[in-house]
Amino acid sequence: MMIVFVRSLLMFILLTECTGNKVIVQSNGSTAVLNKDFSFKCSLSHGNVKQVTWQKQKDKGLENVATYSVKFGPKVLEPYHQRVNFSLIGLNESSITIHNVQTEDEGCYMCLFNTYPEGSITGKSCFTVFGISEMNIEKFSTKSENIIVVSCSVTGKPSPMIAWQTSENITEHEMEIKEDDKGIVTIISNVTVDLSTFQAKEISCYAYLQNPTRPEERQEVEKTIIVRIRDVPSHVGTIVGVCGILLIIVTVIAVIVMPAVFVGNTRILSSSSVVFETFSE
Numbered sequence: 036m037m038i039v040f041v042r043s044l045l046m047f048i049l050l051t052e053c054t055g056n057k058v059i060v061q062s063n064g065s066t067a068v069l070n071k072d073f074s075f076k077c078s079l080s081h082g083n084v085k086q087v088t089w090q091k092q093k094d095k096g097l098e099n100v101a102t103y104s105v106k107f108g109p110k111v112l113e114p115y116h117q118r119v120n121f122s123l124i125g126l127n128e129s130s131i132t133i134h135n136v137q138t139e140d141e142g143c144y145m146c147l148f149n150t151y152p153e154g155s156i157t158g159k160s161c162f163t164v165f166g167i168s169e170m171n172i173e174k175f176s177t178k179s180e181n182i183i184v185v186s187c188s189v190t191g192k193p194s195p196m197i198a199w200q201t202s203e204n205i206t207e208h209e210m211e212i213k214e215d216d217k218g219i220v221t222i223i224s225n226v227t228v229d230l231s232t233f234q235a236k237e238i239s240c241y242a243y244l245q246n247p248t249r250p251e252e253r254q255e256v257e258k259t260i261i262v263r264i265r266d267v268p269s270h271v272g273t274i275v276g277v278c279g280i281l282l283i284i285v286t287v288i289a290v291i292v293m294p295a296v297f298v299g300n301t302r303i304l305s306s307s308s309v310v311f312e313t314f315s316e
Contacts, residue, residue: 061160069168072133073133081127085149085150089146090145100144101115141163142162144160172185172186173186184228185260187225190219194222196242197224197241202235210224238260241255243255
């Protein structure tokens, strides 16, 4: 890997010296924050540029990301077209922005100026991704009614840090750490909570990650889960229960008695009807 990089650098220096032209590469730095935007900019001091091509270094070679020419205009190719766009369009100056950076965006990018008659002049910029990509917190019951286990898992690059936020006593177990071949780390932390002594309603898991190249830049994520529902005072429960029973009794009485009263009133009115007759002298 180092040999390939040195060879590419030597070729770039030789080409620059022979043509007298120089590519100036600018970017947001050597690290990109996960889910944020990251931009590259390449400038060529002079030259008759016909086309600008942006490429990404892959394991099997270079892959075209975007191109620009006067004839065909700006084009962003698949699969980059959904999150990459030209932020500056020009032949001697060109800039692209990667939106919502993901871990798979990490790597080296080339800006290729196709000039006439000098040929191709290339600039290069690389970055790594850092940030927390996923965080989950959940609780599990145990054989004991008062004992639960709360689990917090955090995935990020590089390895994130986990801390539990609570003033109550908890039993924290050894963390489980998993890392894939891309350097993405998942940390799982479990704690045991005894609800018979744990008075708080909830517990929080706090995760943070520091930028390895810019320590002042830090990403923080926090998630909270309810571990218990506060008990209702016994006297309140009794009052609510009695009121409920009384309401049911009143409803039943109303359903049974009201129709009977209505029928009785009807009969009384019928038996006491008065007939008026008119007599003529």
